[in-house]
Amino acid sequence: MALRQEHEIYNRRLGRNLGLGLVLLAFVALIFGLTVVKISHLEEGKLPSAEASQ
Amino acid sequence: MSDLSAIDHGQEAGFGDYVQLLKPRVMSLVVFTAMVGLIVAPGHVHPFVAFTAILFIALGGGASGALNMWYDADIDRVMRRTQGRPIPAGRVTEGEALGLGLALSVLSCLMLGLATNWFAGAFLGFTIFFYVVIYTMWLKRSTPQNIVIGGAAGAFPPMIGWAAVTGGASVESLLMFLLIFMWTPPHFWSLALFMKDDYSRAGVPMLTVTHGRRAARRHILAYTLLLAPFPLALALSSIGGPVTLAASVVLNLIFILGAVRIVRRDEASAEADGYKAEKAFFRFSLAYLFLHFSALLVEAGLAPFGLGGW
Numbered sequence: 479m480a481l482r483q484e485h486e487i488y489n490r491r492l493g494r495n496l497g498l499g500l501v502l503l504a505f506v507a508l509i510f511g512l513t514v515v516k517i518s519h520l521e522e523g524k525l526p527s528a529e530a531s532q
Numbered sequence: 533m534s535d536l537s538a539i540d541h542g543q544e545a546g547f548g549d550y551v552q553l554l555k556p557r558v559m560s561l562v563v564f565t566a567m568v569g570l571i572v573a574p575g576h577v578h579p580f581v582a583f584t585a586i587l588f589i590a591l592g593g594g595a596s597g598a599l600n601m602w603y604d605a606d607i608d609r610v611m612r613r614t615q616g617r618p619i620p621a622g623r624v625t626e627g628e629a630l631g632l633g634l635a636l637s638v639l640s641c642l643m644l645g646l647a648t649n650w651f652a653g654a655f656l657g658f659t660i661f662f663y664v665v666i667y668t669m670w671l672k673r674s675t676p677q678n679i680v681i682g683g684a685a686g687a688f689p690p691m692i693g694w695a696a697v698t699g700g701a702s703v704e705s706l707l708m709f710l711l712i713f714m715w716t717p718p719h720f721w722s723l724a725l726f727m728k729d730d731y732s733r734a735g736v737p738m739l740t741v742t743h744g745r746r747a748a749r750r751h752i753l754a755y756t757l758l759l760a761p762f763p764l765a766l767a768l769s770s771i772g773g774p775v776t777l778a779a780s781v782v783l784n785l786i787f788i789l790g791a792v793r794i795v796r797r798d799e800a801s802a803e804a805d806g807y808k809a810e811k812a813f814f815r816f817s818l819a820y821l822f823l824h825f826s827a828l829l830v831e832a833g834l835a836p837f838g839l840g841g842w
Contacts, residue, residue, distance in 0.1 A: 490546045497547030508584060512647055515580045 545628075549618040553601055553629055554594030554636075561821075562593035562689045568825045569693025569708060572771040572832045577648070577697050584647040585696040589689055592640035592656045596663040596685070598633035602626050603668050610734040613727060633664075648696040655695050659688040673735075676742040683716025684709075690825075707766040711824060714759035718752045718791065719817040725749070725794075726807035726814070749795045752813075756791035760784045763824050773841040775834070776827040783820050790816055 566589040570582055577585070601608065601619055605626050608614035618624035637660050645653025667682035675681075687709045694705035724731055724740045725748060731738040740748040763784065767777035790813040797809060834840025 487544050490544055494545070494547045494550075497550075508587070511580050512584055515578050519578070 543622045545618060545623040549623045550632060552618050553598040553624060553632060554591075555597030555601075556594075558597060558686075559590050559593050561686070563590045564822070565708070565712065565825055566590070566689040566693035568828055569690030569705060570696055571693075572828050573694040573697035573705070574770075575697045581647055582696075585644060585652070585693070588640045588644040588647065589656060589692050589696075591636055592644070592660055593689065595633050595636035595640055596660045598629050598636065599660070599664045600668045602629040602633055603664070604672075605629075607734040607736060611731070644692075644696065649699045651699050652692055652695040655688070655692050659685055659692065662688070674737070676737045676739040678737065679720045679739070680717050683713050683720075686716060687712035704766070704769045704771045707762060707769055708825075708828075710762040711759075711766055712821065714755060714762055715817065715821055717755045718759070718787075719814065719821075721748050721752050721755075722794065722810050722814040722817065725802070725810045745799055749797070753788075753791040753795045756788050760788065766824075766828075768842075770841070771828055771831065773831040773834075775830050775840065776824070779823055779827040783823055786816065787813075787820050 563586055567586050570577070570585060601617060604614075605619045608617050609620040614620065619626055619629055637657070641653045641657040641660070644656050663682070663685035667678070667685055671678045671681050690708040690712070691701060691705045694708070695701060721739055724738045725745060728740075732741045738748075739751060743751075763780045764777070766772050767780045790809070793809045794813055802810060831840040
């Protein structure tokens with residue numbers, strides 16, 4: 479038997495922290511993807527009027 | 533909180549409990565109908581933007597689910613169907629649900645607005661407000677028509693999906709709304725018929741409790757008949773087509789026949805066979821909605837091949 483028996487609650491906390499970490503990573507990836515899509519659309523000629531008039 | 537007190541408490545929430553607060557099963561309906569609204573809308577959005585839009589519409593729906601669980605925790609503790617939810621089970625506090633719901637509401641509206649347009653973002657905000665304030669806080673506990681008007685909240689997602697592409701509303705998106713709006717009462721009343729004592733124990737004025745089960749049966753038939761013109765009109769609209777029309781005729785006939793069966797039964801015969809007809813009607817109502825929206829998807833999918841649509 480192990481000297482320190484881990485309580486089940488630590489597993490649950492680990493799961494919660496990992497879950498939240500993954501959600502945050504996914505959110506970062508989402509913002510990055512959205513930025514790439516929006517900027518590449520700008521480059522396709524849909525420049526905002528202020529830039530287009532220069 | 534020290535580690536010891538946490539262990540003593542023994543009811544700490546896992547990640548899944550927070551997911552549970554977002555009512556994932558309701559979310560699946562929101563995702564599906566919003567996706568159809570987005571796909572059948574005229575115009576084009578980048579697939580990644582479309583994905584983001586659906587994700588945040590779903591998250592907005594989830595946020596309103598969390599706010600609903602926060603406000604309805606007292607009812608959920610009494611009703612058998614909802615006693616296992618994270619708050620009644622003691623794994624998540626009411627304050628946590630409120631915080632999560634509010635934070636996700638703001639985030640989802642902002643992100644939908646940034647990703648698509650502010651009309652869609654504001655529409656999502658209005659939907660959350662409608663579900664939480666108008667339905668959960670006000671109508672659910674005060675009128676037996678709660679399901680009828682509250683159903684509007686569940687009917688908005690395809691309109692939001694449509695708005696994400698077009699930046700506005702139209703007859704077609706309104707018809708998708710009306711299809712879900714009119715479908716909700718018979719769907720929930722049939723559930724209330726065989727989930728008997730739950731609503732009365734919780735003091736929610738369901739039609740079955742306030743006006744009796746006989747009246748609820750008649751209402752199911754009336755709403756099923758009133759519902760039928762809307763999917764048929766949708767099938768004849770610019771996003772419909774022969775597939776939708778054929779599907780709609782068949783589905784409405786089966787639905788109306790099911791409602792007639794329900795109205796012809798009395799409580800004794802329903803109890804004798806364990807609410808077989810009511811349960812069958814409830815299950816079919818899910819297929820009814822799913823197949824109508826699937827038919828619209830088929831029309832959109834056939835369009836590039838010169839098929840589908842009128």
